[in-house]
Amino acid sequence: MSELINNREVDVPEQGRRQAMLKEIIKELHAGKSVEEVKARFAEAVGDVTVEEISAMEHSLMTEEGIPVAEVQRLCSVHTAIFKGSIEQIHRSSKAEEQPGHPVHTFKQENREVELLVNFRLELHAGKFATNDSEEIIFKLLEDLSLLLDLDKHYSRKENLLFPYLERYGIYGPTKVMWGVDDNIRSMIKEAKAALSSYTGNREEIGSMLTLIIQEVNEMVYKEENILLPMALDKLTEDEWVKIARESDEIGFCLTSPVEEWIPERAPEPEGAVVEETEEGLSPQGFIRFETGLLSLHQLETVLNHLPVDLTFIDENDVVRYFSHGKERIFARTKAVIGRTVQNCHPPQSMHVVDKLLQDFKAGRKDAEDFWIAMKDKFIYIRYFAVRDAEGTYMGTLEFTQNIAPIRALEGQKRILSE
Amino acid sequence: MDKVLDSNDSIFNLVSQYPEVIDIMVELGFHDIAKPGMLQTAGRFMTLAKGIKLKKMDATVVKQAFERQGFVIEI
Numbered sequence: 001m002s003e004l005i006n007n008r009e010v011d012v013p014e015q016g017r018r019q020a021m022l023k024e025i026i027k028e029l030h031a032g033k034s035v036e037e038v039k040a041r042f043a044e045a046v047g048d049v050t051v052e053e054i055s056a057m058e059h060s061l062m063t064e065e066g067i068p069v070a071e072v073q074r075l076c077s078v079h080t081a082i083f084k085g086s087i088e089q090i091h092r093s094s095k096a097e098e099q100p101g102h103p104v105h106t107f108k109q110e111n112r113e114v115e116l117l118v119n120f121r122l123e124l125h126a127g128k129f130a131t132n133d134s135e136e137i138i139f140k141l142l143e144d145l146s147l148l149l150d151l152d153k154h155y156s157r158k159e160n161l162l163f164p165y166l167e168r169y170g171i172y173g174p175t176k177v178m179w180g181v182d183d184n185i186r187s188m189i190k191e192a193k194a195a196l197s198s199y200t201g202n203r204e205e206i207g208s209m210l211t212l213i214i215q216e217v218n219e220m221v222y223k224e225e226n227i228l229l230p231m232a233l234d235k236l237t238e239d240e241w242v243k244i245a246r247e248s249d250e251i252g253f254c255l256t257s258p259v260e261e262w263i264p265e266r267a268p269e270p271e272g273a274v275v276e277e278t279e280e281g282l283s284p285q286g287f288i289r290f291e292t293g294l295l296s297l298h299q300l301e302t303v304l305n306h307l308p309v310d311l312t313f314i315d316e317n318d319v320v321r322y323f324s325h326g327k328e329r330i331f332a333r334t335k336a337v338i339g340r341t342v343q344n345c346h347p348p349q350s351m352h353v354v355d356k357l358l359q360d361f362k363a364g365r366k367d368a369e370d371f372w373i374a375m376k377d378k379f380i381y382i383r384y385f386a387v388r389d390a391e392g393t394y395m396g397t398l399e400f401t402q403n404i405a406p407i408r409a410l411e412g413q414k415r416i417l418s419e
Numbered sequence: 420m421d422k423v424l425d426s427n428d429s430i431f432n433l434v435s436q437y438p439e440v441i442d443i444m445v446e447l448g449f450h451d452i453a454k455p456g457m458l459q460t461a462g463r464f465m466t467l468a469k470g471i472k473l474k475k476m477d478a479t480v481v482k483q484a485f486e487r488q489g490f491v492i493e494i
Contacts, residue, residue, distance in 0.1 A: 173456030222473055227461045 096241070097233055101262030103162070103244045104229050106253065110154050111221045113255035117147055118217050126210040133203050138196055141210070145193045147255065151217070154254035155182040156332060158224070160345070161244045161251070162232055164336040167344055169235045178220075178228065180348045185216050238264050247334045312399040313387070318342045318358060321396070330380055330401050361386035362394050372404075379405040424467070424485065424492040431462040439488060447484055448474060468494060 025038050097104035122144045129137050159182065163175040192209045195202065236244075245262050287296050295303070304311065304324045311324040312333065318341045323333045337345050346354050360366040361384075371382045383400040424433055424440070430452060433440045445453050449470055452458060471481055471494065478494040485492045 171456060171460045173454045174451075174461040177451055177454055177457070219473060226469055226473075227464045230464045231460055 096238065096262075096264060097229075099262055101245060101258045101260050103157075103241055103248060103262075104233060105262070106245075106248065106258045107154065107158070107224065107229060109256055109258070110254040111225065114148070114151060114154070114217060115221060117144065117255065118214050122148065122210065123214060126207065126214070129203070129210070130207055133199070133201070138199055142193060142196050145189055145196070145213075148189055148213075148217070149186075149193075150254045151189070152186060152254075153252040155186065156251045157244075157248055157253075158182070158228070159347075160332065160334050161247055161336050162228075163344070164340050165236050165240050165244070166232060167340065171231070171235070172344075174227070174231070175344075176348060178223065181216070181220065183347050183349055185213070185220060188213050188216065243336070247336060250334050251332050308402065310399075310401040312401075313396055314342045314399075315396040316362075316394055320345060328403075330378065330403060357384060358397065361397055364392070364394075377405060378403045379408055421491045422489060424490050426467040426471070426492055426494045428466060429463050430465050430467060430470070431458055433467065434458060434462065437490070440490075443484055443488055443490075444470075447476070447481055467492070 029038050096102055099105060122141070125137060125140045125144055129141060159175075159179050163179070166175055188209065192206065192213060195206050195209065199206075242262075242264060245258075248258075287294055288300055305326050307324065307326065309324075310326060310329050310331065310333075311322070312320065313322045315321050320337045320340055320342060322338070325333075342354060342358075343351060357366070357369055360369075367386045367388075369384045373380045373382070381402050381404045383402075385398045385400065387395045387398050389395055422437055424437075430440075430444070441452060441458070444467075452462060452465075467481075470476075471478055482492055482494055
């Protein structure tokens with residue numbers, strides 16, 4: 001309906017008259033007239049109506065006529081029957097964050113799933129476990145905890161997509177504290193899983209771990225919805241939410257995923273507007289002259305993304321400047337980290353390691369440092385290099401991450417092409 | 420004259436009115452509120468009532484702590 005009407009063409013007095021008429025009709029409904037009766041009058045009197053008008057009317061019913069919110073909601077289905085639209089459509093225009101696909105909507109949707117998992121399944125199984133530590137119950141608990149580990153994606157989106165924007169508005173403290181708690185919850189779930197998979201009869205200990213997990217997960221839901229998300233809604237612009245929504249896929253979703261892409265109600269972006277502003281006037285079609293050759297920006301970018309390693313470069317001020325984007329990044333990076341200092345891109349727990357390393361690089365005490373971690377079927381080799389110019393001045397640090405499991409598995413030799 | 424606090428008002432408002440509120444809160448166990456940036460951000464959305472619920476505190480204990488410092492508070 002709404003797309004057929006250009007709202008701006010309706011002059012204001014006309015809109016006011018329609019509003020009044022709509023209100024009259026709704027009031028008649030509330031007074032007990034049948035839907036059929038009113039429907040006819042409605043069609044005759046008003047004709048087409050926009051979603052905005054219905055929202056405005058619902059709003060004025062609540063504020064001016066004193067009809068309780070709950071009552072208006074209860075009658076929504078009746079309104080819907082009359083106005084032929086879907087409830088989603090009616091409520092769509094009210095608030096952006098209540099629309100499917102909006103990052104806040106997605107976060108909340110995930111929280112509902114998490115609550116179901118934690119407060120029903122996990123709670124139930126933990127309760128049974130207190131009196132019965134059979135293999136079957138242990139298996140159920142392991143299953144619940146594995147599902148709950150999906151929270152990692154919810155938390156990662158918060159930390160890597162939402163926090164950077166909040167930091168742009170000068171909000172650091174709460175995000176750091178929350179990140180610390182997120183990490184705590186992640187490790188508690190992992191610990192409980194480990195304890196259950198090698199169960200040694202320590203029933204009470206595991207029982208209290210589970211209780212703590214349930215409590216902490218619930219508290220985090222509360223904090224997100226009562227503090228973090230309202231705060232973010234207060235600060236972030238619609239454009240920023242759109243960016244967050246677009247980059248969310250990169251990290252993934254927890255237990256559920258948005259059913260549709262969120263399209264804000266506004267003028268569509270002009271063609272080509274997606275092209276980011278380029279630095280120093282260098283056009284995306286430009287060429288880069290190296291000492292040893294000439295590449296177009298497109299060639300260079302494609303080449304870097306074909307390297308079987310993940311690259312991230314931070315400048316001399318610890319600001320993330322670039323990351324390569326190969327097919328399978330080992331550690332998720334989103335565009336939101338660009339321009340953010342590295343201290344805000346690492347979990348607080350590992351920050352001291354990063355700080356120490358950067359200090360050593362800057363002071364010239366070290367030029368490189370390697371770490372390696374076994375992670376599932378991957379063996380991850382993470383190398384850091386201090387990048388210095390010809391005079392030895394520190395220009396930044398290059399992180400070079402590679403899955404070397406296939407390389408470590410090589411044996412013998414290979415000298416002919418495989419078929 | 421008694422200093423009256425509304426537990427449904429934001430912590431930011433309460434503290435701007437009576438700075439000593441923050442010390443009482445920390446003493447009660449609301450440690451996060453003293454961390455940098457917290458008051459100006461989360462504090463604007465958080466109320467004392469929500470905090471008590473979140474931390475599962477005993478409302479009477481909180482009430483008494485404030486009363487000792489000369490506050491009247493409705494929870």
